[in-house]
Amino acid sequence: MAEEKKLFKVKIDGIPVEVEPGTTILNAARQIGGDIVPPAMCYYSKLQGSGGKCRTCLVKVSKGSEADPRPMPKLVASCRTTVMDGMEVANITSPEVLDARKGVVEFLLLNHPLDCPVCDQAGECSLQDLGYEHGADGTRYEFKRRTFEKIDIGDKIQLHMTRCILCYRCVYTADQLTEKREHGILGRGEVSEISTYIHKSLDNEFIGNVIDVCPVGALTDKTFRFKNRVWFLKPVDAHRDCDKCCGKTVLWLRGDEVFRVTARKDKYGEVEAFICDTCRFDKKETKDWIVEGPRKIDRHSVISQGQYVGVVKPHDALPDVLEGRQPKLLMNIHSISQVNRPEIDLSKIEGPAHSDDFKN
Amino acid sequence: MGRKLLLDKAHIENIRYYDVYRANGGYESAEKALKMTPELVLDEVKKSGLRGRGGAGFPTGMKWSFIAKPEGVPRYLVCNADESEPGTFKDRYLMEFLPHLLIEGLLISSYTLGANSCYIYIRGEYAWIPDILEEAIADAKKNGWLGKNIQGTGFDLEIYVQRGAGAYICGEETALIESLEGKRGNPRIKPPFPAIKGLWDCPTVVNNVETLAAIVPILRIGGEEYAKYGTGKSTGTKLISACGNINKPGVYEIEMNISVEEFIYSEEYCGGIANGKRLKACIPGGSSVPIVPANLLLKTAKGETRMMTYESLSDGGFATGTMMGSGGFIVLDEDQCIVKNTLTFARFYHHESCGQCSPCREGTGWMERVLKNIEKGKGKMSDIDLLWDIQRKIEGNTICPLGDAAAWPVAAAIRHFRDEFEWHVLNPEESQVRNFGLAHYADPLEIAAPAAV
Amino acid sequence: MFSEAKLNKVKEIIARYPQGKQKSALLPVLHLAQEEFGGWLSAETMDYVASLLQITPIEVYEVATFYSMFNMKPVGKYVFEVCHTGPCMLRGSDNIVDYIKKKLDINVGETTKDGLFTLKTVECLGACGYAPMMQLGKHFREHLTPERVDEIINECRVNAN
Numbered sequence: 001m002a003e004e005k006k007l008f009k010v011k012i013d014g015i016p017v018e019v020e021p022g023t024t025i026l027n028a029a030r031q032i033g034g035d036i037v038p039p040a041m042c043y044y045s046k047l048q049g050s051g052g053k054c055r056t057c058l059v060k061v062s063k064g065s066e067a068d069p070r071p072m073p074k075l076v077a078s079c080r081t082t083v084m085d086g087m088e089v090a091n092i093t094s095p096e097v098l099d100a101r102k103g104v105v106e107f108l109l110l111n112h113p114l115d116c117p118v119c120d121q122a123g124e125c126s127l128q129d130l131g132y133e134h135g136a137d138g139t140r141y142e143f144k145r146r147t148f149e150k151i152d153i154g155d156k157i158q159l160h161m162t163r164c165i166l167c168y169r170c171v172y173t174a175d176q177l178t179e180k181r182e183h184g185i186l187g188r189g190e191v192s193e194i195s196t197y198i199h200k201s202l203d204n205e206f207i208g209n210v211i212d213v214c215p216v217g218a219l220t221d222k223t224f225r226f227k228n229r230v231w232f233l234k235p236v237d238a239h240r241d242c243d244k245c246c247g248k249t250v251l252w253l254r255g256d257e258v259f260r261v262t263a264r265k266d267k268y269g270e271v272e273a274f275i276c277d278t279c280r281f282d283k284k285e286t287k288d289w290i291v292e293g294p295r296k297i298d299r300h301s302v303i304s305q306g307q308y309v310g311v312v313k314p315h316d317a318l319p320d321v322l323e324g325r326q327p328k329l330l331m332n333i334h335s336i337s338q339v340n341r342p343e344i345d346l347s348k349i350e351g352p353a354h355s356d357d358f359k360n
Numbered sequence: 361m362g363r364k365l366l367l368d369k370a371h372i373e374n375i376r377y378y379d380v381y382r383a384n385g386g387y388e389s390a391e392k393a394l395k396m397t398p399e400l401v402l403d404e405v406k407k408s409g410l411r412g413r414g415g416a417g418f419p420t421g422m423k424w425s426f427i428a429k430p431e432g433v434p435r436y437l438v439c440n441a442d443e444s445e446p447g448t449f450k451d452r453y454l455m456e457f458l459p460h461l462l463i464e465g466l467l468i469s470s471y472t473l474g475a476n477s478c479y480i481y482i483r484g485e486y487a488w489i490p491d492i493l494e495e496a497i498a499d500a501k502k503n504g505w506l507g508k509n510i511q512g513t514g515f516d517l518e519i520y521v522q523r524g525a526g527a528y529i530c531g532e533e534t535a536l537i538e539s540l541e542g543k544r545g546n547p548r549i550k551p552p553f554p555a556i557k558g559l560w561d562c563p564t565v566v567n568n569v570e571t572l573a574a575i576v577p578i579l580r581i582g583g584e585e586y587a588k589y590g591t592g593k594s595t596g597t598k599l600i601s602a603c604g605n606i607n608k609p610g611v612y613e614i615e616m617n618i619s620v621e622e623f624i625y626s627e628e629y630c631g632g633i634a635n636g637k638r639l640k641a642c643i644p645g646g647s648s649v650p651i652v653p654a655n656l657l658l659k660t661a662k663g664e665t666r667m668m669t670y671e672s673l674s675d676g677g678f679a680t681g682t683m684m685g686s687g688g689f690i691v692l693d694e695d696q697c698i699v700k701n702t703l704t705f706a707r708f709y710h711h712e713s714c715g716q717c718s719p720c721r722e723g724t725g726w727m728e729r730v731l732k733n734i735e736k737g738k739g740k741m742s743d744i745d746l747l748w749d750i751q752r753k754i755e756g757n758t759i760c761p762l763g764d765a766a767a768w769p770v771a772a773a774i775r776h777f778r779d780e781f782e783w784h785v786l787n788p789e790e791s792q793v794r795n796f797g798l799a800h801y802a803d804p805l806e807i808a809a810p811a812a813v
Numbered sequence: 814m815f816s817e818a819k820l821n822k823v824k825e826i827i828a829r830y831p832q833g834k835q836k837s838a839l840l841p842v843l844h845l846a847q848e849e850f851g852g853w854l855s856a857e858t859m860d861y862v863a864s865l866l867q868i869t870p871i872e873v874y875e876v877a878t879f880y881s882m883f884n885m886k887p888v889g890k891y892v893f894e895v896c897h898t899g900p901c902m903l904r905g906s907d908n909i910v911d912y913i914k915k916k917l918d919i920n921v922g923e924t925t926k927d928g929l930f931t932l933k934t935v936e937c938l939g940a941c942g943y944a945p946m947m948q949l950g951k952h953f954r955e956h957l958t959p960e961r962v963d964e965i966i967n968e969c970r971v972n973a974n
Contacts, residue, residue, distance in 0.1 A: 051549075052549035052717070052759060053716050053717045053718070053759070054717070054718055055717055055718055055719055055757055055758070058757060074756045074757075075756065075757060077549065077759075080549045099753075100753065100757050103719065103752075103753030103757070104718055104719060104753075104757065106753075107718045107719050107721075107722035107723055107753070108718050108722070110722045110726065111722065140746055141726065143726075143729045165718065166715065166716075166718075166721070180869055181869060181871055181872075182869075182871055183871060184871045184872070184874065184875040185544070185715075185875055186874055186875060186878040187715070187878045187879070188527070188544075188713075188714060188715055188878070188879045188880075188881075189710065189711065189712070189713040189714065189715040189721060189724070189725075190710065190713065190715060190721055190722065190724070190725045191715075192715040192721075196871070197856065197870075197871065197874040197878075198856045434831070443939050444937060444939060445937075446898045446899050446900055446936075446937040446941065447899070447900050447937075447941050448939065448941070449939045449940055449941055449942055452939055452940075479829075483939065484840075484844070484880070484882045485882065485938045485939065485948055486939065487950075487951040487952070488951050488952055518829075520829040522829075522837075522840065522841065523840065523841060523844060524840065524880070525840050525843065525844065525880035525881070525882040525883055526880045526881035526882035526883075527879065527880050527881065528936070528937075539840065540837060541834070541836065541837050542836035542837045542838065542839030542840060542866075542868075542872075542876065543836075543839075543872075543875075543876060544875055544876055544879040545879060545880075560831065560834055601941065601942055602942065603900045603903075603904075603941035603942040603944065604900055604903045604904070604941075605903055605904070609941070609942035609943070609944075610942050611942065643899075647898070647899055647937075688900075688941065690899060690900050690903070690941070692903060696903055700902065701899050701902065701903065704897065704898050704899045704902050705898070705899055707898075707936070708898050708899070708936045708937060711881075711936050712936065714879075
């Protein structure tokens with residue numbers, strides 16, 4: 001006879017839930033869902049050992065357990081603290097937690113370049129969401145922000161170290177999904193960085209997943225770089241027979257053009273299943289895929305704005321007028337515009353950019 | 361003269377060598393322990409009331425009793441010799457001059473814990489000490505105190521010395537274990553604690569050098585007798601490394617029953633403030649414990665004499681007290697600038713932050729920069745409140761205690777010396793050429809009269 | 814490449830740890846490598862250490878860049894590492910740093926033109942009672958005064974010849 005598993009009774013912000021022993025507070029909260037789920041920037045349920053570092057998921061344990069009801073003396077990282085029977089946790093009902101979280105958001109944004117206008121992650125960035133939901137209006141930091149020399153890590157993945165929040169997810173991904181990790185955390189403290197040390201390109205069948213696990217725009221897809229904003233694209237679930245991975249992906253379309261391919265992510269921004277680099281980078285035509293239907297996007301997400309239905313790609317009139325002639329570049333906007341100067345790295349400008357920064 | 365238990369034989373010439381150490385009663389405690397059962401030795405340690413000498417002051421006997429004992433899994437003892445807290449240099453003294461005392465302590469402790477391998481993790485900068493320790497280990501082995509079947513008891517033990525490479529954070533026990541495993545010194549997220557899952561995921565006890573050396577006198581005189589030294593829960597003797605503006609900096613062994621005043625001013629210990637100056641402030645337990653002004657150092661807020669004990673030093677909590685910490689006793693005279701001193705500590709913690717969790721990684725550097733502005737006469741009044749808020753948001757919110765260690769000195773400096781910070785802001789030019797001085801920091805405190813009956 | 818004797822030392826170090834835990838030897842072997850190969854760790858040196866311990870190069874880079882005693886760039890023959898944390902500062906370490914700067918005509922972090930001296934300021938080295946102090950090679954030089962510094966510089970110059 002199967003032994004009945006004893007479930008632990010836990011209360012989070014006063015809401016009871018019963019979970020299996022060994023469940024973390026964060027996952028117990030996710031079972032309840034809604035506002036009381038602490039935000040997580042570094043924890044990733046599919047990556048062993050992740051979590052505990054960003055401190056955004058701090059919660060207050062107001063009652064340790066039924067057996068030992070004493071509260072825990074400090075706020076704890078809910079992603080790495082397992083529940084006890086009878087535990088009571090305060091998240092959004094604790095002013096102390098909200099205050100500490102606001103502090104953590106300020107710390108995370110302290111050295112962040114805030115170059116969202118030119119960042120491909122904008123619109124699906126966990127740090128944007130976090131700042132919007134839990135942060136203060138401004139920063140009190142008056143010093144020069146930390147910058148890093150750009151390093152090249154291959155032709156498919158772009159590393160923007162200035163945006164990194166050192167969640168270590170990409171390191172765990174490479175450790176756990178690929179045979180040989182080529183990149184890691186170098187240096188110490190404030191100046192630690194993700195790097196390969198000597199320039200190497202990351203090359204492995206599954207390394208593209210680092211793009212999906214990155215909560216910010218530090219690791220982005222070079223094949224999609226500056227091509228479009230995510231909220232102008234239409235995400236559809238699609239699949240193909242793949243001998244390396246599950247082949248279940250999301251295609252980001254405009255008309256019938258595939259702008260990028262990503263793994264399918266759940267409502268906490270975690271991929272449902274990792275995909276291989278062939279699916280991600282090499283299958284950029286709709287004929288490669290069997291489209292299942294529109295991807296369900298949370299209606300609060302800016303991406304849901306792009307969920308247009310029944311729109312066909314506008315007829316391109318140019319070939320008609322050119323009558324078979326091959327067009328040359330008609331106009332280079334960069335040579336004309338006063339402000340759009342791609343050679344200027346916005347992240348290197350101290351404070352907000354000013355028109356002076358774009359002169360001469 | 362205060363009674364001594366650790367350094368009682370330190371004056372004997374060549375005590376660092378095996379023959380001299382043995383001729384003066386060395387390894388007698390080990391002989392005694394090896395004839396007892398490990399449980400009985402543990403009982404003696406528990407009875408002694410010994411508290412960890414590394415800084416946290418956790419009862420050693422209790423820590424040892426937590427170690428998991430699964431079948432067939434090796435257990436490890438790790439000696440934490442990564443002494444890096446500014447103001448602390450006591451373990452260095454023990455290892456340099458009394459290496460066999462430490463080895464004897466390690467032998468007894470390993471026997472008690474059932475560990476057959478023991479690692480001494482020593483900070484990399486103490487580059488010459490591993491040679492001293494390794495020589496002593498070889499001599500102990502030659503004489504049958506290490507290796508296989510020690511003294512015919514069937515107990516095996518090997519001791520290895522591992523050098524760190526410059527990282528304060530490796531003094532934190534889980535960071536130390538990571539470093540010992542050949543990794544970056546990033547502290548682990550607890551639980552699980554090392555007693556369950558430590559070195560190579562095996563049950564591990566990490567103890568400070570002084571703690572492990574103190575096991576020797578405990579076995580020599582017995583736990584109960586040891587507990588008669590000192591006061592209350594501060595049993596035994598404690599090594600204090602005294603530095604800063606005093607006449608006689610150095611390592612002193614004190615019985616925990618003397619006053620702070622006696623420690624600073626008596627000829628037996630620090631010999632008073634150097635150059636005939638007056639005492640301004642003191643950090644009695646290493647840089648991370650709260651700094652207190654002279655008037656709160658010698659007497660508690662209740663007007664009682666402040667003693668060199670765990671309890672008395674922390675009397676009044678952080679509001680008016682401080683901590684015993686690791687025993688790094690830093691004295692500041694009237695010419696010293698609190699802002700500058702705080703800045704050097706903030707810089708230290710910024711430099712030593714491992715960078716793993718965000719409050720410490722980002723906050724320590726921020727505090728240093730704000731403090732630097734104030735120190736250079738570029739500060740604003742609001743910077744003082746900003747500093748307070750930053751430290752408040754670091755404290756308690758990090759993975760390991762380095763965040764607290766970075767926050768406390770800043771908090772205490774502002775709490776007790778706010779006048780001096782404000783003076784720096786209001787007198788940006790003057791503060792570059794002279795210091796605030798003693799001001800009112802040594803004035804007798806007004807003790808609130810007991811309520812009328 | 815290490816000499817036969819050094820390779821034996823590496824073997825001896827690896828033998829301190831249980832089977833399969835040879836990564837634990839990383840710090841001691843990096844110390845050996847830094848001593849052996851010019852006082853700093855080049856990428857080639859680190860790759861060599863990785864091959865000795867059968868770990869990936871990135872694991873070595875991660876560790877080497879974490880610890881402050883490993884030099885990732887070449888340094889002078891004699892590195893003056895002057896402590897400037899609180900207790901040393903209280904006893905005048907700033908003056909010692911200034912004196913060395915003037916005497917050697919270099920700034921903190923720089924190496925003299927002849928490649929002989931590098932000046933660094935470092936955080937607490939655990940010699941607070943003997944302040945001001947600096948680390949020179951394997952040993953500490955304590956109770957520094959300008960005169961002591963002169964003596965040390967001369968001593969180095971003599972030894973270098």
